[in-house]
Amino acid sequence: MALLSRVAERLYWGARYVERAEDTARIIRSYGDLIIDLPSDVPLRWEPLVELTGSEPLRGDGRGEREVMEFLIADTSNPSSIGTTVARARENLRTTREVLPREAWYALNALHQYVSSEAERAVGRRTRDRFLGRVIDDSRRLDGVLESTMTRANPYRMWRLGRLIERADMTTRVVGLRAASILQMRAEGYTQTQVQDPVTGQIQAISEATTFSEGDEPVRDDQDEVQWMSALRSVSALQMYQRATHGPIEGPSVVRFLLYYSAFPRSVQGCLDEIRAVLAQLPDPDTVVVALDKAEAVLASCDPGADDGVVLDAAMETVQAALADLGRAVDVRYLSLGG
Amino acid sequence: MDELVTETGAPRPHAAALMEFIHSLERDELLDRQQVAELDILTMGITFTVYSDGANIDRAWPFDIIPRVISGREWSQIERGLVQRLTALNRFIDDLYNDQQVIADGVFPADLLDDSVNFREQCRGVHPKHGVWAHISGSDLVRDDDGQMYVLEDNLRVPSGVSYVLENRAVTKRAFAEIFARQSIRPVDAYTDELNKLLTSLAPDGVANPQIVVLTPGVFNSAYFEHSFLAQRMGAELVEGADLAVGDDDCVYMRTIAGLERVHVIYRRIDDLFLDPEVFDPESMIGVPGLMRAWKAGNVGIANAPGAGVADDKVVYAWVPDFIRYYLGEEPIIPNVPTYRCMYDHERAFVIDNIADLVLKPANESGGYGILIGSRATDAQLAEAVEAIEADPRNWVAQPILSLSTVPTLIDHEIEPRHVDLRPFILTGERSYVTAGGLTRVALPKGSLVVNSSQGGGSKDTWIIDLHPASGA
Numbered sequence: 066m067a068l069l070s071r072v073a074e075r076l077y078w079g080a081r082y083v084e085r086a087e088d089t090a091r092i093i094r095s096y097g098d099l100i101i102d103l104p105s106d107v108p109l110r111w112e113p114l115v116e117l118t119g120s121e122p123l124r125g126d127g128r129g130e131r132e133v134m135e136f137l138i139a140d141t142s143n144p145s146s147i148g149t150t151v152a153r154a155r156e157n158l159r160t161t162r163e164v165l166p167r168e169a170w171y172a173l174n175a176l177h178q179y180v181s182s183e184a185e186r187a188v189g190r191r192t193r194d195r196f197l198g199r200v201i202d203d204s205r206r207l208d209g210v211l212e213s214t215m216t217r218a219n220p221y222r223m224w225r226l227g228r229l230i231e232r233a234d235m236t237t238r239v240v241g242l243r244a245a246s247i248l249q250m251r252a253e254g255y256t257q258t259q260v261q262d263p264v265t266g267q268i269q270a271i272s273e274a275t276t277f278s279e280g281d282e283p284v285r286d287d288q289d290e291v292q293w294m295s296a297l298r299s300v301s302a303l304q305m306y307q308r309a310t311h312g313p314i315e316g317p318s319v320v321r322f323l324l325y326y327s328a329f330p331r332s333v334q335g336c337l338d339e340i341r342a343v344l345a346q347l348p349d350p351d352t353v354v355v356a357l358d359k360a361e362a363v364l365a366s367c368d369p370g371a372d373d374g375v376v377l378d379a380a381m382e383t384v385q386a387a388l389a390d391l392g393r394a395v396d397v398r399y400l401s402l403g404g
Numbered sequence: 405m406d407e408l409v410t411e412t413g414a415p416r417p418h419a420a421a422l423m424e425f426i427h428s429l430e431r432d433e434l435l436d437r438q439q440v441a442e443l444d445i446l447t448m449g450i451t452f453t454v455y456s457d458g459a460n461i462d463r464a465w466p467f468d469i470i471p472r473v474i475s476g477r478e479w480s481q482i483e484r485g486l487v488q489r490l491t492a493l494n495r496f497i498d499d500l501y502n503d504q505q506v507i508a509d510g511v512f513p514a515d516l517l518d519d520s521v522n523f524r525e526q527c528r529g530v531h532p533k534h535g536v537w538a539h540i541s542g543s544d545l546v547r548d549d550d551g552q553m554y555v556l557e558d559n560l561r562v563p564s565g566v567s568y569v570l571e572n573r574a575v576t577k578r579a580f581a582e583i584f585a586r587q588s589i590r591p592v593d594a595y596t597d598e599l600n601k602l603l604t605s606l607a608p609d610g611v612a613n614p615q616i617v618v619l620t621p622g623v624f625n626s627a628y629f630e631h632s633f634l635a636q637r638m639g640a641e642l643v644e645g646a647d648l649a650v651g652d653d654d655c656v657y658m659r660t661i662a663g664l665e666r667v668h669v670i671y672r673r674i675d676d677l678f679l680d681p682e683v684f685d686p687e688s689m690i691g692v693p694g695l696m697r698a699w700k701a702g703n704v705g706i707a708n709a710p711g712a713g714v715a716d717d718k719v720v721y722a723w724v725p726d727f728i729r730y731y732l733g734e735e736p737i738i739p740n741v742p743t744y745r746c747m748y749d750h751e752r753a754f755v756i757d758n759i760a761d762l763v764l765k766p767a768n769e770s771g772g773y774g775i776l777i778g779s780r781a782t783d784a785q786l787a788e789a790v791e792a793i794e795a796d797p798r799n800w801v802a803q804p805i806l807s808l809s810t811v812p813t814l815i816d817h818e819i820e821p822r823h824v825d826l827r828p829f830i831l832t833g834e835r836s837y838v839t840a841g842g843l844t845r846v847a848l849p850k851g852s853l854v855v856n857s858s859q860g861g862g863s864k865d866t867w868i869i870d871l872h873p874a875s876g877a
């Protein structure tokens with residue numbers, strides 16, 4: 066089945082935008098849960114979410130919940146907002162309707178209508194969760210339609226490729242977001258200790274103010290499992306993490322899981338494995354495979370750690386750069402008309 | 405006259421079941437069904453693109469839930485008339501580009517051809533398969549007060565609207581599900597399959613399973629929805645000019661992720677002049693250099709054939725009845741609207757004398773642009789029109805003002821008559837095919853005769869109803 070390069074480009078980017086919208090929704094949701102959960106004296110801020118999407122920091126002084134939510138959900142001038150990514154995904158699907166099952170178009174078109182009319186209201190807390198849930202569900206529904214009704218040929222593979230590259234990237238950003246909040250909490254002199262709830266027996270993270278200055282002992286914030294749980298939830302990984310590790314929720318283990326546990330489909334390694342399988346079925350993938358090999362090597366050697374926000378953040382940035390190179394290789398090989 | 409009800413308000417026989425059904429519904433329920441239909445149109449993404457303030461806006465397709473109904477007996481006659489008409493038109497086009505017998509025999513004036521803006525010298529001597537040039541056409545029909553259907557014009561270049569025929573039906577089936585079970589309404593869905601067969605038959609000899617593509621000017625074109633729809637329904641690729649290339653072997657290829665792949669048939673939805681910058685407009689960014697070479701070498705089929713538009717001309721229109729007599733030896737089954745040709749002194753004089761009672765049409769505009777309805781024009785507009793006619797008489801024809809028939813239409817919660825026309829689509833190849841009905845366009849403002857969707861027109865499903873399906877006609 067022939068696949069025009071131009072159509073390949075639209076499919077690939079359509080898939081990336083849908084995935085970005087879905088993943089942004091997941092992240093906002095779990096981060097919002099986290100902020101609500103944490104005691105009010107923990108100064109966790111909304112602002113790191115903005116950098117998560119690779120966007121420029123917000124201008125002006127508006128950095129509270131409302132401004133950040135507006136920016137990430139509804140702002141049409143933000144290329145990564147849910148509103149923008151869904152609109153772009155719709156435009157890409159609208160122009161590839163001839164290769165997609167028609168239910169796939171209906172699913173995304175319906176989501177676009179919903180997002181267009183509801184995004185502004187979802188900035189507030191009352192309807193936000195329902196809104197985010199709909200974005201996630203419709204994105205999954207779209208993949209369900211393709212999974213069950215689309216011929217396994219190059220158009221389908223190109224769609225998968227877009228999904229997987231974006232997903233791998235978003236998982237590194239979830240880890241990066243965690244790194245940022247470690248840094249932020251530390252800068253503000255907070256750490257957390259873990260205590261057992263005397264009534265329920267559950268382990269809870271309680272924050273307390275400490276004094277922190279250069280040269281002190283590294284702050285022990287490897288117990289802030291609530292935040293690591295939130296990171297896992299951002300990629301719907303909490304349950305699978307627990308089944309896979311049977312261990313406590315602690316930073317290094319969570320980072321290892323999210324990056325390397327290839328059996329989990331949203332882990333970076335899991336995505337790379339699937340990308341490899343997809344490439345094997347696409348015509349002449351050699352140059353892309355070279356970039357994939359390199360990304361895998363970078364991932365294997367990125368040495369993330371989990372305690373030191375700076376190290377973790379830098380590690381994620383190198384992986385993101387390698388994934389960006391992989392995206393460029395796809396672009397040059399498959400998406401340019403000269404290719 | 406109204407298509408569905410008589411002057412006394414009684415339903416016509418073929419519309420009786422529909423009108424009875426509509427009257428059985430509470431008004432709220434009818435409105436509710438209209439809303440459901442509009443929601444369907446949004447969800448299915450049935451749109452058309454309008455240009456406004458320099459921007460392209462994708463608008464929901466305007467649709468009225470009350471269908472227009474035509475009896476099967478009348479329709480069968482119209483079908484024959486359309487096939488007759490398109491057969492003659494294709495003979496005429498083929499003749500013009502080859503022997504020009506029609507001119508030698510004095511049936512068609514040579515100087516008209518010299519003036520034609522749609523005649524393509526580059527197409528002389530080409531013999532497309534089946535001798536057919538206008539494979540896909542849409543002829544606009546209107547019914548006058550006397551009940552007679554007339555052909556208003558023939559669209560032979562890149563007529564659009566057929567996707568809405570199919571989508572209107574899909575929407576109506578859901579909105580009026582009950583009534584479909586009770587009546588014999590001719591289905592419309594076969595169109596895309598018939599189109600696919602026709603395009604397949606245009607492939608170069610020896611190609612059994614041709615690669616068919618739909619060539620679109622791009623996503624900003626007003627008919628992009630349709631281009632995408634047709635490609636989708638036929639399993640064809642939807643391509644833009646930049647996706648295609650003509651090789652040194654004069655064959656057409658498309659750029660895929662696996663390299664260049666051969667293309668055998670192009671259903672082009674871009675105008676002749678933009679098709680091939682090597683031959684026509686060198687500035688064209690949406691065409692494919694070398695396409696004409698490939699076509700002339702017989703390496704690719706193109707529908708409609710370049711040059712087919714020569715017969716899509718409001719002046720040539722006036723000769724179609726003569727062509728039917730000349731090429732087929734038959735009398736026209738569907739009449740033309742009487743047409744005065746301003747190129748002839750006596751007809752021009754008549755037009756200028758009676759301009760306030762005529763509709764004035766420029767020969768080569770589409771979409772209803774440039775039309776002047778004499779009875780509704782100001783004196784200044786009429787004077788301006790006379791000036792335009794005298795400056796370029798060949799570019800103008802005039803016709804009596806027809807009173808278009810009406811169909812009951814939902815307007816602000818009430819049912820009111822609104823004027824309609826009808827565009828059936830005709831496929832011509834080895835054999836012919838006519839859509840069952842076509843696109844009924846409706847002028848929504850009270851009294852308006854302008855049905856174009858680009859100018860505020862709406863649309864309706866069109867039902868061809870066989871009251872006695874067992875007659876086996």
